[in-house]
Amino acid sequence: MVLRDRPEHAVLMPSSGTIDALLLADRWRQLFGAVVAERKPAPRPSLFQSYVQGGFECSTHRRKDGTRLDLITATGHDTNTVEDYAQLAGFGITTVRDGLRWHLIEQEPGQFDWSSFTPMLEAAVQSRTEVIWDLMHYGWPDDIDIWQPDFVARLSRFATAAAELVKRHAGPGAFYCPINEISFLAWAAGDVAHFYPFAQGRGFELKVQLARASIEAMRAIRAVDETVRFVQCEPLVHVVANGSSERAEAQKVRAFQFQSWDLISGSSWPQLGGSPDLLDIIGVNYYSHNQWALGGRTIDAMHRDYLPLRHLLAEVYARYGRPILLSETGAEGQKRAHWYAAVAQEVRAARGAGVPVEGICLYPIIDHNDWDDDQVRQSGLLGNVAIDGRRKIHQPLASEAAEVNAIG
Numbered sequence: 001m002v003l004r005d006r007p008e009h010a011v012l013m014p015s016s017g018t019i020d021a022l023l024l025a026d027r028w029r030q031l032f033g034a035v036v037a038e039r040k041p042a043p044r045p046s047l048f049q050s051y052v053q054g055g056f057e058c059s060t061h062r063r064k065d066g067t068r069l070d071l072i073t074a075t076g077h078d079t080n081t082v083e084d085y086a087q088l089a090g091f092g093i094t095t096v097r098d099g100l101r102w103h104l105i106e107q108e109p110g111q112f113d114w115s116s117f118t119p120m121l122e123a124a125v126q127s128r129t130e131v132i133w134d135l136m137h138y139g140w141p142d143d144i145d146i147w148q149p150d151f152v153a154r155l156s157r158f159a160t161a162a163a164e165l166v167k168r169h170a171g172p173g174a175f176y177c178p179i180n181e182i183s184f185l186a187w188a189a190g191d192v193a194h195f196y197p198f199a200q201g202r203g204f205e206l207k208v209q210l211a212r213a214s215i216e217a218m219r220a221i222r223a224v225d226e227t228v229r230f231v232q233c234e235p236l237v238h239v240v241a242n243g244s245s246e247r248a249e250a251q252k253v254r255a256f257q258f259q260s261w262d263l264i265s266g267s268s269w270p271q272l273g274g275s276p277d278l279l280d281i282i283g284v285n286y287y288s289h290n291q292w293a294l295g296g297r298t299i300d301a302m303h304r305d306y307l308p309l310r311h312l313l314a315e316v317y318a319r320y321g322r323p324i325l326l327s328e329t330g331a332e333g334q335k336r337a338h339w340y341a342a343v344a345q346e347v348r349a350a351r352g353a354g355v356p357v358e359g360i361c362l363y364p365i366i367d368h369n370d371w372d373d374d375q376v377r378q379s380g381l382l383g384n385v386a387i388d389g390r391r392k393i394h395q396p397l398a399s400e401a402a403e404v405n406a407i408g
Contacts, residue, residue: 039354045408047229047281047323047358048095049130052405054088054365054381055328058099060139061189062196063371068139070101074369075384078116081123083389087382088365089127091398092405097177097327097361098124099134100162103141109154112161121169132175132231132327133166135159135217138185138195146189146197146206152213155179159217163224173227177327178214181285182207182260183234204259211263212272219273233283233327234260236312238291240305250294261320281358282320283327284313288339309346310353317355324356328363332379337396344404351408362401366391 045051057071072078077098088096104116124131136155144151159178166174179185189195190206199206214232221228237257241250259268261282266274291306292298299306316324326347331339340362347357367384370377376384381401383392 042351042356050095053095053361055097055363057364057368075366080386085127085129095130137180155213156216156220160220163221178217182210230280231283236284285328310350313350326360337400
């Protein structure tokens with residue numbers, strides 16, 4: 001029995017609209033313990049090779065000054081893939097997130113140049129690293145108009161070709177994230193003009209287009225290899241009101257986070273072709289700024305309406321009943337180890353309540369360049385400079401990751 005089968009489901013799934021927004025946080029606190037007290041812990045994680053995972057920043061979007069980002073090149077991961085995978089394996093990290101750079105692979109419509117990807121794929125095979133491959137991490141070829149139906153067809157053809165290549169080199173049963181963070185990309189590129197194509201007021205339209213493309217891409221991949229697994233990575237957020245007059249609006253905004261998963265599962269807009277089997281593994285991306293008051297002010301655990309991560313994970317499981325991967329989490333500077341320890345503790349609590357969280361992905365695993373100003377952000381387990389193939393290690397985070405990997 002999953003959490004959604006309990007009569008208290010209205011609390012564990014607040015976006016259903018069956019609970020007054022004024023009572024949301026208080027009801028969560030009162031009933032969460034009661035709901036989960038009878039539940040058995042989740043089985044030991046078994047979905048991935050490693051519980052602790054590493055995510056390589058692979059964003060490729062265009063920013064407002066026209067610059068095309070390529071974080072794989074910026075961190076030197078493209079020329080150090082074998083060594084990066086091997087160094088992570090030394091920490092017991094043998095499952096990673098990594099990405100294909102579509103704009104490099106398909107510079108001419110229908111013509112695929114795999115020279116930027118094949119070495120990475122071969123490195124994964126050589127090192128026996130299990131990879132969750134992002135097909136589209138915010139970027140696409142310059143000739144594509146993302147608003148047009150051809151975008152859907154082009155991604156589908158690209159997905160087919162990529163799946164054929166991966167199956168040929170690595171065998172069947174690969175993991176894919178077709179489009180990373182549909183919700184965030186729709187907001188950044190369709191609502192607030194932060195990412196290309198810099199639109200405003202078209203966020204839901206773009207979200208629907210991206211969901212349709214993801215659905216078609218997954219069906220194309222399954223036609224190549226029916227044993228593949230899909231991870232749908234989206235931000236996990238909690239939005240609260242500044243006062244009682246804003247609470248209905250805050251709840252409405254909070255519920256936006258579920259739209260992409262609902263579109264893909266077919267529970268919303270089934271005409272897009274979504275179905276429950278496509279909502280395979282739910283990836284949730286969670287950082288310290290993922291809880292905020294309406295209008296943008298970040299809140300922390302001292303705020304009366306803050307919800308512990310364990311509650312948010314339980315809510316996702318209550319709603320969908322699917323295995324969960326914490327597909328991105330991390331912090332900067334000296335906060336890295338403390339943040340990861342706190343997150344791991346929350347995940348253990350969620351797992352103890354029966355929520356099947358199958359892994360925690362440190363993201364970015366390499367210190368990365370900021371999207372907007374190219375400044376290096378010290379957020380990784382590994383430094384952004386490789387000397388003779390080896391990167392500097394942030395030891396406090398390494399120690400914490402090793403402990404988490406040992407105890408789960």
